[in-house]
Amino acid sequence: MTLRDTINRLLGLQRASATTARERLQLVLAHDRSDLNPELLEQMRREILEVVSRYVEIDLDEVDVSLETEDRVTALVANLPIRRAKAVAQPGVKAKISLGVNASGPPKVNTPGRPGPEVANSALEDTDGATAAEAEKPAAQDIQPEPAAEKARLEGSESLS
């Protein structure tokens, strides 16, 4: 470690590289162990939101889907704060979905091809051109890959309803 590194560290300008190493390892191992690549995780996140949105309105700003590992057991933890139920208002309720994966025998998942950019674009166009009639359809069908678009869409539906 150079003197400059030491000073930077003391001033809090630079983190210890071991900390960075640990965090990077934890991230990559969570993926390795679950046998899920980022694309697949993104797809899963979208589908989870889609299903849950059929029943409740989710606070998309607060959605947190993460992989947690401890003692070689990886769990998928989804924290989905509910704004209100579709039928009855229930503010402040959180849907927590946990799915444990044992590292010794991770389920094999086939990796689909990367979704083409055209798909995402056309989906976004749908949102932009949404009519009032479309907006009344269950939000489940309108979940978009882009979180910002999702948020806009849900807020739109709120003002329309």
Add this chain to the structure above:
Amino acid sequence: MTPHRTRNILICSGKGGVGKTTLTANLGIALARQGVRTAVLDADFGLRNLDLLLGLENRIVFTAQEVLAGSCRLEQALVKHKQEPNLALLPAGNPRMLEWLKPEDMQAIVGMLAPSFDVVLIDCPAGIEDGFKNAVSAAQEAIVITTPEVSAVRDADRVIGLLNTHGIQPIQLVLNRVRPKMMANQEMLSVNDVTDILALPLLGLVVEDEQVIVSTNRGEPLTLSGSHSPAALAYSNVARRLQGEDVPLPDPAKMGRGLRAKLSRLIKTKIF
């Protein structure tokens, strides 16, 4: 009297060059010195090196290949170590063996070694392909060796997953090429970082030691000379712990940061 049961122990790492062969040679000699009848089996048929580290390269007449082909007896292929007669090497055959070698062949070899040895150490090739699969099929337990570097730890994790699916038990960890000063400066993953992430019991800590290279040059494993170098002591302690002796590990807190790693036991990684 309990019936004689040979322990077939795989030495593996995933990543290449982290110290499998060095550990196999030193552990083999250390066990032999402690009175254990030990065979070391070079399962790295592509790039064999175990003979060289043990200084036995000029004494090889037959190899595992001729034994499997039935063209020589096992005793003819085994190379006994002159200074440590409790240790014998079964050399790897020609790299072309890789084309036909099957898990059953490896199982046949350890089966032949079983009556004459207490421990068989299998020096595994790097990677997780056929060479690894053949070697793992002949083992019941494993020692995973890694260095405190992200790539080595990641590959070790992959290998541990595979060992689990093969039902290998126990799996123990040796952390090699530790640099205590770098750990103290938090410029290297700490011992607790690695054991927490891989969730394996620690069998040994080997520091980075120039004497390892010197001993390799000579073909005399450090444990052979009764050297007092830090790595020599570490390898001897691995041998003792492997036999169930309770030898305390060097204090990881002195080598790294103990508390902080404990605080981060629940590893949480945000992916979105």
